[in-house]
Amino acid sequence: MDRYCTKCGHLTIKQSDNLYVCDQDHQNWINAVPGATVYVMQDDKVLFGIRNIEPHKGKLNLPGGFLDYDETAEQAAIREVKEELGIDIKLTSFLGTYTDDYEGRPTINIMFIAQYTGGTIVPSDDLNGGEIVWRDIQDLPTRDEIGWNWYIAAQEDLLKWWQKSNSAS
Numbered sequence: 001m002d003r004y005c006t007k008c009g010h011l012t013i014k015q016s017d018n019l020y021v022c023d024q025d026h027q028n029w030i031n032a033v034p035g036a037t038v039y040v041m042q043d044d045k046v047l048f049g050i051r052n053i054e055p056h057k058g059k060l061n062l063p064g065g066f067l068d069y070d071e072t073a074e075q076a077a078i079r080e081v082k083e084e085l086g087i088d089i090k091l092t093s094f095l096g097t098y099t100d101d102y103e104g105r106p107t108i109n110i111m112f113i114a115q116y117t118g119g120t121i122v123p124s125d126d127l128n129g130g131e132i133v134w135r136d137i138q139d140l141p142t143r144d145e146i147g148w149n150w151y152i153a154a155q156e157d158l159l160k161w162w163q164k165s166n167s168a169s
């Protein structure tokens with residue numbers, strides 16, 4: 001895809017996956033944009049919503065989004081769940097980070113686990129049109145049911161985390 005210089009607007013030429021340079025020698029670095037995403041869990045159930053906007057409209061989605069200016073990943077995770085589900089959560093675990101691409105920009109998704117402790121779930125924002133879906137951890141969505149590639153790697157780690165957490169005792 002064509003990328004234009006953020007300083008002068010001229011077309012840039014790709015030097016590497018991370019670096020694009022224009023005819024004025026302005027360097028445009030393509031760094032990953034950080035986002036925070038949460039698996040909200042209740043016992044062995046995992047909360048998803050049905051996404052109501054493109055891209056991936058109609059697919060199962062997790063609450064999350066890009067970090068605001070000067071916001072930590074933990075703060076963003078809590079804020080996004082409040083915005084998209086209407087509930088307050090306490091993060092219980094950090095799962096990992098996952099790379100992907102969002103409309104031509106690299107992203108790094110910072111993934112947390114939280115326990116659902118109550119409160120009325122009111123889906124809003126881009127999560128869905130009013131429907132939430134609880135999935136058994138042994139029956140996580142297939143690739144066809146989800147929008148983002150990186151969910152698959154995250155799900156595998158979530159399952160490992162679950163098995164480890166439940167075999168400790």
Ligand SMILES: [Zn+2]
Pocket residue numbers: 005006007008009010022023024025026
């Ligand atoms: Zn330039």
